[in-house]
Amino acid sequence: MDFQISISGFVAIYLFMLAAFAGWVIIGRVPAILHTPLMSGSNFVHGIVVVGGIYALLNAVTMQEQVLGFFAVLFGAGNAAGGYAVTDRMLAMFQTSAHPIAHAKHGTVKSIHAKKAKAH
Amino acid sequence: MDSLHHFLTMLPQSVIGAADLAAAFLFLYGLHRMSSPVTAPSGIFLAGAGMIVAVLASFLYGFDVSAAARPNLSVNLGLVVIALAIGSSLAWWAGRTVAMTAMPQMVAIYNGLGGGAAGAIAAVELFHNKTPGMTTLIVTLCGALIGAVSMSGSLIAWAKLDGMIKQPLRFKGQQLFNALVLIATLAFGGFLVMATQSSATPVLSIPSSIYLFFALALALGVFMTLPIGGADMPVVISIFNAFTGLAVGLEGFVLQNPALMIAGMVVGAAGLLLTLLMAKAMNRSVANVIFTNFGDIKKQKPGAIKGSLKPMAPGDAGIAMRYAKSVIIVPGYGLAVAQGQGKLYEFVKLLQAGGVDVKFAVHPVAGRMPGQMDVLLAEAGVPYDLIFQLDDINEQFATTDVALVIGANDVVNPAARSDKSSPIFGMPILNTYQAKKVFVVKRGEGKGYAGIVNALFYGDNCDMVYGDAQAVLIKMIEAVRGLGLPAVAGKSK
Numbered sequence: 001m002d003f004q005i006s007i008s009g010f011v012a013i014y015l016f017m018l019a020a021f022a023g024w025v026i027i028g029r030v031p032a033i034l035h036t037p038l039m040s041g042s043n044f045v046h047g048i049v050v051v052g053g054i055y056a057l058l059n060a061v062t063m064q065e066q067v068l069g070f071f072a073v074l075f076g077a078g079n080a081a082g083g084y085a086v087t088d089r090m091l092a093m094f095q096t097s098a099h100p101i102a103h104a105k106h107g108t109v110k111s112i113h114a115k116k117a118k119a120h
Numbered sequence: 121m122d123s124l125h126h127f128l129t130m131l132p133q134s135v136i137g138a139a140d141l142a143a144a145f146l147f148l149y150g151l152h153r154m155s156s157p158v159t160a161p162s163g164i165f166l167a168g169a170g171m172i173v174a175v176l177a178s179f180l181y182g183f184d185v186s187a188a189a190r191p192n193l194s195v196n197l198g199l200v201v202i203a204l205a206i207g208s209s210l211a212w213w214a215g216r217t218v219a220m221t222a223m224p225q226m227v228a229i230y231n232g233l234g235g236g237a238a239g240a241i242a243a244v245e246l247f248h249n250k251t252p253g254m255t256t257l258i259v260t261l262c263g264a265l266i267g268a269v270s271m272s273g274s275l276i277a278w279a280k281l282d283g284m285i286k287q288p289l290r291f292k293g294q295q296l297f298n299a300l301v302l303i304a305t306l307a308f309g310g311f312l313v314m315a316t317q318s319s320a321t322p323v324l325s326i327p328s329s330i331y332l333f334f335a336l337a338l339a340l341g342v343f344m345t346l347p348i349g350g351a352d353m354p355v356v357i358s359i360f361n362a363f364t365g366l367a368v369g370l371e372g373f374v375l376q377n378p379a380l381m382i383a384g385m386v387v388g389a390a391g392l393l394l395t396l397l398m399a400k401a402m403n404r405s406v407a408n409v410i411f412t413n414f415g416d417i418k419k420q421k422p423g424a425i426k427g428s429l430k431p432m433a434p435g436d437a438g439i440a441m442r443y444a445k446s447v448i449i450v451p452g453y454g455l456a457v458a459q460g461q462g463k464l465y466e467f468v469k470l471l472q473a474g475g476v477d478v479k480f481a482v483h484p485v486a487g488r489m490p491g492q493m494d495v496l497l498a499e500a501g502v503p504y505d506l507i508f509q510l511d512d513i514n515e516q517f518a519t520t521d522v523a524l525v526i527g528a529n530d531v532v533n534p535a536a537r538s539d540k541s542s543p544i545f546g547m548p549i550l551n552t553y554q555a556k557k558v559f560v561v562k563r564g565e566g567k568g569y570a571g572i573v574n575a576l577f578y579g580d581n582c583d584m585v586y587g588d589a590q591a592v593l594i595k596m597i598e599a600v601r602g603l604g605l606p607a608v609a610g611k612s613k
Contacts, residue, residue, distance in 0.1 A: 008255075012373050012381070019369070019382040022148060023389030029155040032484060032509045035394065035491030038154055040227050041164055042390045043361055045147050047230075048171065048383040049368045050204070051140070052375050054178040055202070058196050061188045065244050070199050072240035077207030079234035080171055081308045085215025086226055087164045090367040090495050094157040097503030 034094075041087040045079025132180035139177030140379035147383050149389075157504050174379060175204070196313055207233075220499045221456050224357060224489040229279040231361050235270030238263055238367035239334065245374055245397070246312075246330050256374055257316060259308040263370030265337045270363035272341030272468030277356050280345075281488055289346040292442075295411060298343050299403060305336040348410065354489045355398045355409045362391025401484035403536075403547040428566065437524075437559045437585050438467070438596030444521035444557075446477040448513065450550050452486055454527020454563065458589035461500035464526065467593050470600050475608035479516070480507045481550050483531035514551050520569035520599065523555035525576075527562070527589050533574045542572060558582040561592050 007015060030038045056067040057069030146166045153163030179200070185193055186423075190440060211230065218226045219224055224411055240432030242264035252260065279285045291297075312329050315322035322329070348356055372380025399406045441447050449468070455461060468478050480502065486493035517523060525532055532552045533541040552558055553576050576582055585592055 007373065007376055007378060007381070015378060015381055015386045016369060016373075017444050019385035020389040023151075023386030024393055026148065026155075027388070027390035027393050029152075031155070031157075032133050032491060033482070033494040033504055033507055034154060034157060034160060035397075035484075036223060036227075036487075036495045037164075037487055037491070038151075038390070039358065039361060039490060040223070040393060041151065041167065042365070042387045043156055043227055043231050043234065044164070044171075044363045045151065045167060045383050046234045046361075046368045046387045048143065048147070048174060048380055049234055049241065049371065050207075051174050051178045052241045052368075052371055052377060052380050052540050053237050054175070054200050055181050055375055055377070056241050056248075057194070057200050058181045059189045059248070060149075060192060060196055060244065061248065063184075065248055066192070066196065066199060068240045068244045068247070069196070070203050072237045072244065073200055073203035074207040074232040074237075075240065076237035077204045078211035079230050079237060080175075080210035080211075082211030082215040082226070082230040082233070084168050085212045086165065086173070086218065086223065088161070088168070089216065090220070090223070090498070091157070091161045091164055093495065093498040093499070094160070095374075095498070095504050096157075105508070113477075119473065 024104060034091075037087050037090045040056055040090065044080060044083025044087055047083050050076030050080050052076070125440055129183075132183040136177045136180050139173045143174035144382045146173075148386065151386070163252070173382060187524055188255045197223065220496055221459075222282070222351065223492060223495065224487075225278045225281040227489065227555060228274045228281060228357050228360070231357065231364050232271045232274030232278065235267045235274060235360065235364040235367055238267030238364065238371050239271055241371045242267060242367075242374070243330065243334065245371075245505035247327065250316075252316065254313065254317060256368075258309075259370050260374045261312065261333070263367045263374065264334065265305060265309065265340075266363050266370070267367035268334055268337035269341035269344065270360045270367060272338040273345040273356070274341075274360045276342055277360065278351055280348075280350055285346075288349045294343075294347055298340065301336060301340045301343055305333060305340055308333040308336060315516035344410070350488075352402075352409045354487075355395055355406065355487060358391055358395040358398055359406070359410075360391075362388050362395060365389075365391055393481055398485065398490050401548060403544070427580065428497070429577055430583050432559070432583035432585050434561075434585050434587065434592040434595035435467075435599030435602075437583065438599040440557070441471060441522050441524065441559070441596075442474050442476065442600045442603065442605070444476055444519045446479075447471060447524055448479050448517060448520050448552075448555065449520045449526050450481050450483070450523060450525045450532055450552055451497065452483075452526065452528025452531065453488065453493075454529075454561075455589045456487065456493070456496050456527070458527065458591075460526065460589035460593050461496050461502075463590050463593035463597065465497075465500045465502050467597050467600070468506075470597060473607040474600075474605060478506065479513060481510070481513045481517075482507055483510055483528070483550055484548075488526065510550060512546055517551040518554040520555045522557045522559060523552040525552055525558065525560045526593075529562075529574055530572065532576055533572060534576055538575075544572060546609055552576060553581075555558050556581065559585055559588055561585045561587070563588060 053072030057073050060066040060069045147170050150163040150167030153159040229486055242260050245260050308329055315326055365384045369381050369384025372384055395406055471478050482493045497507055530544055532550050534553050536544045536547040536549045558581055
């Protein structure tokens with residue numbers, strides 16, 4: 001059972017291409033109203049760089065590598081934690097008028113509401 | 121016994137692999153759930169869970185360090201814990217306390233941190249691995265360059281958005297200068313590739329070339345961002361977000377970590393898409409934003425506009441809206457500067473109680489980053505089903521009684537449609553001029569960010585309400601309350 005992987009040459013390019021395509025398609029569906037949390041959310045996702053920093057620091061041999069690795073982890077952790085904090089905070093603010101925690105799509109909520117108003 | 125030993129040495133690798141796979145899936149699924157305000161909070165939560173799983177699993181790398189690094193392991197583990205604790209607690213605290221108006225700066229800082237982390241990893245790899253393969257070395261250097269540019273550029277963007285750097289710094293031959301810095305950086309990169317591949321003693325020692333390479337890359341980020349004006353910052357933040365993603369993806373390849381490769385490239389593509397959307401909303405190409413100086417376009421001839429500015433008292437405008445059937449509000453950054461969002465929603469609730477149909481129309485470039493105005497309105501409690509984007513609401517202005525423009529200017533300037541000589545010609549605008557009546561709340565008679573006269577303000581259907589947005593809204597609320605009209609049944613909430 002060997003899980004050691006080696007990603008090289010075209011396999012790496014395939015991986016990059018598929019990831020880029022997935023990112024393009026997924027992000028293309030996000031409505032403009034959510035573009036700020038989306039930006040901070042995708043900002044949070046590249047905070048995964050902290051994992052690379054941990055790897056580099058654990059394997060550091062010289063003092064120079066330790067210092068650079070320390071900053072890699074420090075910065076990466078800041079990126080991840082900060083990105084999460086602001087995204088979560090912003091998303092909690094978005095509420096609908098009909099039901100504060102509505103599970104229906106907002107279009108249907110709105111049209112029902114509009115009909116009620118006319119009836120009166 | 122042998123197979124058990126083999127299993128035990130492979131176990132950490134397998135756990136890390138499984139954790140990173142889970143993280144990559146949770147990032148994609150989490151971002152996917154961000155396509156609706158209803159599912160978005162759970163989306164970011166799932167992505168956060170992925171991050172925690174990946175970070176915890178990465179401690180298992182400690183079981184598999186090289187022989188040379190083994191004596192340092194306990195110290196290095198301690199450093200990892202300290203760096204994680206300091207970095208995440210400071211950033212968390214900053215993220216929880218920052219004002220929503222300061223969000224663009226905050227995102228710029230976090231983004232710069234990510235770019236810096238990618239650059240630092242590249243530096244460790246360059247110093248650590250004395251005999252890398254050609255491909256690995258080139259990819260490491262590309263990631264280092266992009267990460268370093270993103271870091272220093274984001275810091276300049278932060279300083280600009282925070283008002284620390286007020287004026288764009290421009291000088292003659294700046295683009296040539298920047299091109300030379302880029303060429304010099306690439307030359308050092310090329311030198312590093314050749315020096316490590318050949319056995320001859322290089323002219324310049326490899327460590328000092330690495331330092332110079334990073335110094336030049338950081339300088340490039342600074343010089344690239346300094347000349348760009350404040351109004352173009354949404355595009356710039358978006359570009360650097362894509363840059364950091366790309367740098368993380370490339371360093372993921374160097375470290376042979378597919379989670380970094382996937383997450384980085386997803387963000388790279390996302391950042392590119394957002395950059396193009398923003399540039400389109402400003403009717404400019406991305407190259408135009410980076411390379412041309414917006415303020416340099418020759419000023420409009422005076423006297424080209426007929427009509428006059430007609431001032432109106434805030435109370436009168438408020439009462440006129442109370443008797444209207446429909447009102448569309450166009451909020452701009454001036455509203456956020458005056459911290460008037462809360463009062464605006466209070467006024468909107470008064471109008472709604474009186475049976476007025478109120479909607480918000482948000483331009484893509486309202487605010488200092490894409491979608492910032494939506495967040496500011498959401499913060500004030502405005503339900504998102506009242507908030508409409510440009511394409512969804514633009515046709516409704518013609519059948520609307522009142523368009524209320526607060527702290528916005530260029531995004532409602534009809535010159536973008538009619539005047540070919542205008543610097544904003546071709547930019548999509550909100551059709552407020554088609555409304556039966558337009559009220560514009562403005563601090564004074566000054567021009568907008570682009571410094572262009574706005575013909576809308578001189579139109580026959582437009583009245584100007586001068587003053588600070590919050591103060592004006594308080595007067596409007598008082599005037600409508602003063603009418604003492606009863607709430608219309610069924611409409612009040």
